[in-house]
Amino acid sequence: MGFKEIFEISKPRIIVLLVITAITSMxxxxxxxxxxxxxxxxxxxxxAGASASAxxxxxxxxxxxxxxxLMKRTSTRPIPSGRMSARNVFxxxxxxxxxxxxxxxxxxxxxxxxxxxxxxxxxxxVYTMWLKRLNSSNIVIGGFAGSAASMAxxxxxxxxxxxxxxxxxxLVFVWTPSHFWCLAMKIRDDYAAAKIxxxxxxxxxxxxxxxILISTAILLPYSLILYAFGLGLVYLAIAAIFGSLLxxxxxxxxxNPTSEFAWKAYKVTAPYLAIIFVGIALDAAxxxxx
Numbered sequence: 001m002g003f004k005e006i007f008e009i010s011k012p013r014i015i016v017l018l019v020i021t022a023i024t025s026m027x028x029x030x031x032x033x034x035x036x037x038x039x040x041x042x043x044x045x046x047x048a049g050a051s052a053s054a055x056x057x058x059x060x061x062x063x064x065x066x067x068x069x070l071m072k073r074t075s076t077r078p079i080p081s082g083r084m085s086a087r088n089v090f091x092x093x094x095x096x097x098x099x100x101x102x103x104x105x106x107x108x109x110x111x112x113x114x115x116x117x118x119x120x121x122x123x124x125x126v127y128t129m130w131l132k133r134l135n136s137s138n139i140v141i142g143g144f145a146g147s148a149a150s151m152a153x154x155x156x157x158x159x160x161x162x163x164x165x166x167x168x169x170x171l172v173f174v175w176t177p178s179h180f181w182c183l184a185m186k187i188r189d190d191y192a193a194a195k196i197x198x199x200x201x202x203x204x205x206x207x208x209x210x211x212i213l214i215s216t217a218i219l220l221p222y223s224l225i226l227y228a229f230g231l232g233l234v235y236l237a238i239a240a241i242f243g244s245l246l247x248x249x250x251x252x253x254x255x256n257p258t259s260e261f262a263w264k265a266y267k268v269t270a271p272y273l274a275i276i277f278v279g280i281a282l283d284a285a286x287x288x289x290x
Contacts, residue, residue: 005078009061009089010054018119018149020274022049024281025153025168031284032230033158033165041108045156048104049149052116055097056123056145062090063128071190097124104152112156119148136199139184143176150277164230168280172273174222178215178250179269181208185253185262209250209257212265216250219243223276231280232287238279242272 022045030037061068061079065086068074078084097120105113127142147169154165181199184191185208188200200208220243227236249265 002083005084006092009058009078009084009092011057011060014057015050015053017274018053018146019046019049021146021150021172021277022046022153022156024277025150025165026157027281028168028284029154029157029165031287033162035157037157041156044104044107045112045153048100048108048112048116049152051096051100051103052120053149055093055095055100056120058089058093059097059124060128062086062093063124065089067133067194067196070194071187073187073190104156108156109159111159111161112152115148115152115155119145119152122148133196136197136202138197139180140177143173143180146172146176146273164226167226167229168231171219171223171226171276174215174219175269175273175276178212178219178246179266179273181212181215182253182262182266182269185209185257186259186266188259205257205259205262206254209254209262213247213250213254216243216246220247227289232283232289234286234288235279235283238282239276242275242279246272 023042026042026045027037061077064074065079068077069080074080079086079089101113101117101120104116122142123145127138127145131138131141150169150172151161151165154168155161158165184198185200185205188198188205191198192201199211203211220239223239223243224236226239227233246269249268253261253265
């Protein structure tokens with residue numbers, strides 16, 4: 001079991017995205033709500049958030065060890081390729097996940113530890129173990145795992161959870177379906193081979209592209225309405241520009257619902273979340289409203 005394999009089962013791209021949502025939420029909360037951000041607390045949320053994401057991703061690898069060999073995209077993962085034993089992946093996943101919650105409880109606060117635990121629970125139990133193989137709503141409901149990262153960051157700064165913090169966190173939940181369904185369209189054949197009831201497998205590419213457009217048509221006004229709850233004009237401009245860009249690409253996807261164009265749409269949808277949360281942090285730093 002080498003560093004390369006541990007790195008792979010930890011899903012570093014997901015770690016980066018979730019840590020960005022956590023630290024930008026934490027920074028924004030400290031500026032908009034208070035108290036002033038403690039740099040050590042920022043380090044603590046990075047360690048706790050990265051550990052929670054790595055541990056839960058490893059448990060996702062462990063639980064999916066029977067279907068990963070059936071899909072081209074996942075067939076070379078450490079467990080199906082024999083580079084790591086399932087037992088070692090499970091031990092790593094449980095240990096790192098538990099450590100992240102305990103670490104947050106001691107270095108930050110109990111509410112932050114709760115949101116970190118909730119994120120792990122939603123990703124591992126609700127999404128991976130329960131809904132993924134059962135229902136096409138799998139990714140919709142499972143998307144709350146990402147919201148928990150933002151809420152953990154917010155509560156790490158304030159010690160509480162207010163309405164704005166909840167609504168900012170829910171942005172992740174609202175963004176997730178269109179993001180993941182674009183990827184599901186790209187790798188539809190993989191999911192079909194493994195009998196995973198992702199939306200493109202069940203309803204086809206055209207209907208999925210329509211659902212993506214509807215999802216984005218909900219995301220855009222939802223993101224803009226956060227101005228009414230306390231965010232400022234910097235955020236509003238960023239949300240309007242990048243939300244409109246998503247709408248354009250997802251409208252084009254309905255006219256060309258192929259795996260090739262879905263991949264192009266995915267590459268626009270994927271960075272949206274990081275951009276919007278950096279926008280929230282910039283808005284808090286240069287906060288003004290009319």
